[in-house]
Amino acid sequence: MHSVEEFRAEARDWLETHLGGAFAGLRGLGGPGREHEAFAERLAWERHLAAHGWTCVGWPKEHGGRGAGIEEQIAFHEEYALADAPARVNHIGEQLLGPTLLAYGTPEQKDRFLPPIRAVEELWCQGYSEPDAGSDLAAVRTRAVRDGDGWAVHGQKIWTSLAHEAQWCFVLARTEPGSRRHAGLSYLLVPLDQPGVEIRPITQLTGTGEFNEVFFDGARTAADHVVGAPGDGWRIAMATLGFERGVSTLGQQVGFRRELEAVVALARRTGALADPLVRDRVARAWTGLQAMRANALRGTEPSMAKLYWSHWHRDLGELAMDLRGADATVLPGAPYELDAWQRLFLFSRADTVYAGSSEIQRNIIAERVLGLPKEPRP
Numbered sequence: 001m002h003s004v005e006e007f008r009a010e011a012r013d014w015l016e017t018h019l020g021g022a023f024a025g026l027r028g029l030g031g032p033g034r035e036h037e038a039f040a041e042r043l044a045w046e047r048h049l050a051a052h053g054w055t056c057v058g059w060p061k062e063h064g065g066r067g068a069g070i071e072e073q074i075a076f077h078e079e080y081a082l083a084d085a086p087a088r089v090n091h092i093g094e095q096l097l098g099p100t101l102l103a104y105g106t107p108e109q110k111d112r113f114l115p116p117i118r119a120v121e122e123l124w125c126q127g128y129s130e131p132d133a134g135s136d137l138a139a140v141r142t143r144a145v146r147d148g149d150g151w152a153v154h155g156q157k158i159w160t161s162l163a164h165e166a167q168w169c170f171v172l173a174r175t176e177p178g179s180r181r182h183a184g185l186s187y188l189l190v191p192l193d194q195p196g197v198e199i200r201p202i203t204q205l206t207g208t209g210e211f212n213e214v215f216f217d218g219a220r221t222a223a224d225h226v227v228g229a230p231g232d233g234w235r236i237a238m239a240t241l242g243f244e245r246g247v248s249t250l251g252q253q254v255g256f257r258r259e260l261e262a263v264v265a266l267a268r269r270t271g272a273l274a275d276p277l278v279r280d281r282v283a284r285a286w287t288g289l290q291a292m293r294a295n296a297l298r299g300t301e302p303s304m305a306k307l308y309w310s311h312w313h314r315d316l317g318e319l320a321m322d323l324r325g326a327d328a329t330v331l332p333g334a335p336y337e338l339d340a341w342q343r344l345f346l347f348s349r350a351d352t353v354y355a356g357s358s359e360i361q362r363n364i365i366a367e368r369v370l371g372l373p374k375e376p377r378p
Contacts, residue, residue, distance in 0.1 A: 007068065008075035014054065015083040023048070030087030031255065033347035035162065035210040042086045046120045056094050056118045059102065063110065064118040074297070081254030092161065093117040093124040097170055099243040100187075104228050104236055113168075113189070125163040127171035127190070127214060128237065130156060136360070137172070138181040138234065142216065144173040144188055150223050151175075153190055153216040159354065163199050163212040167192055171216075172237050175230050185233035187240075189225040196220070205346040207336045241356070242302055253293055256313060259344060260285055263320050266341075272323050281319055288312045301369055307361040310351035317348035 002010070019027060023045050029037040049055050058073045059065025068076065088094070098117050101110055116122040133139035142155025153173055163169065169190050176184030192199070196219035201209035228236040264282055267273040273282070292309055320341045321328040332339050338346070352358045366372040 004069075004071045004075055007072045008079055011054070011076050011079045012083070014052065015079060015085060018048065018052070019083055019085055026086040027084040028086070030089075032087075033204070033206040033208060033210075033343050035087065036208050038086070039089065039165065043089050043120065045086055046089050050119045055090070055120060056098060059098065059114075059118070063102065063114050078254055081252070089162075089165070090117065090120045090123060092126055092166075093120075093122070096126065096240050096243055097124050100170075100227060100236060100240045103239060106224070108224065109189075109227065122168055123162070123166040125160050125166040125169045125192075125212075125214075126240075127157040127160060127169040129159045131158055137237070138185075140172055140174060140185065142171065142173045143177075144171075144175050144186060146175070146223070147220075150220050151188060151225070153188065153196075153219045153221065155216050157214040157216075158211075159202070160199075160212045160214045161210055163192065163214050164201055164209075169214065170227070170240070172233050175233075179231075182234040184231055185237070186230045187227040187233040187236040188221055189227065190216070190219060190221045194219055205349070206338060206343055252309075253289065253296065256289060256292075256309075256316070259316060259320075260289060262340075263316060263323065266320065266323050270323060270325075278323070285312070285316055285319065301365070303356065303361040303364040304369070306356055307358055307365070310358065313351050314348045317345035321345045 023041075026038060026041055026045055030039075030042050046055065053066060054076075056063075056065040057068040057076050058070075059067070061067045066072075094117060098114060101113055105113070113122075117124070127142075128137055128140075130140055130142060133141065140155075142153065142157065144151040144153045153171060155173065157169075157171070160169070169192055171188045171190045172185055173188055174184055175186040179185070190197075192214075196217045198215040198217070200213045200215075202211045202213060203209050204211065263285070264273070267278055267282060272278045288308075289312070292305075292312060295305060295308065324341060328341065328345070331337055331342075356364075363375065367374050
């Protein structure tokens with residue numbers, strides 16, 4: 001049995017050895033707002049990880065993982081980030097759907113879907129939000145109707161990350177006519193490469209298009225591609241959201257630390273650090289990052305963690321812009337080329353919206369953690 005430090009050293013040594021040669025140019029590519037960068041090359045890198053047993057490290061060994069415990073998973077995600085390895089392309093399959101199937105999938109679903117996720121042969125996207133059901137997910141109107149030996153799906157999803165690269169989508173749809181809110185929803189696994197599916201990229205403030213609209217017009221999926229029982233989709237969907245805010249966010253914090261160090265260097269270079277107000281903001285950012293890590297390690301309630309890191313990151317983007325002054329408003333190139341600071345500022349505006357807006361997270365904390373009365377709803 002390896003210790004956590006031995007596991008960490010193994011991961012560090014492997015990354016140092018393999019992030020060279022054909023993969024050397026991928027370091028640092030594909031972060032938030034830059035998912036389009038070298039996508040095919042990053043896909044090849046991730047398949048290389050899979051071939052050497054470095055995908056799905058926390059999955060049970062019988063399903064192709066390493067059976068790594070929480071501390072070992074933390075070690076891997078931190079070493080991956082410290083190595084400046086490229087952003088992962090299979091996060092949604094490995095970190096969201098995979099654990100959901102391990103917890104709630106049938107043996108047949110596990111046999112069908114887990115191996116290609118682990119091998120990075122099939123990519124997934126998340127079909128939750130809709131134009132009128134974003135943070136209020138229980139208001140979804142996409143419907144699925146049982147039709148012969150399968151389901152026919154009708155409706156629209158929005159803000160679907162990387163749908164244009166994915167082969168499959170897990171879709172929250174209403175399968176019981178006349179049902180409202182959390183009742184009557186099902187969690188369906190739907191192939192995207194078929195008639196009745198249209199994917200349209202959405203151009204963001206950063207000029208890129210990682211998010212998409214997905215339209216379903218009679219798209220089909222098999223009858224047994226329902227995770228959990230029909231009508232039990234809300235419970236399964238909430239479990240997936242819990243997995244989304246798991247230990248992999250500790251790797252994200254390594255990226256935050258790099259950004260903060262760059263902001264401090266910028267403040268020193270411009271002389272702004274001599275200003276006591278700037279020093280106070282930098283100190284708050286540093287202590288906030290330490291608190292973020294401590295809370296992640298002790299397993300803070302997911303909504304509290306999401307609320308905390310998203311506002312911390314947004315504030316860091318604002319600090320970077322303030323330190324640059326008027327230069328922050330000048331584009332380095334045409335037609336819409338952004339530098340790293342501008343991209344950080346613009347993309348971090350979305351942090352407080354995606355994966356659950358701050359307003360919804362506050363309601364969840366108030367009602368489910370503090371036990372306060374629920375807001376009146378129609």
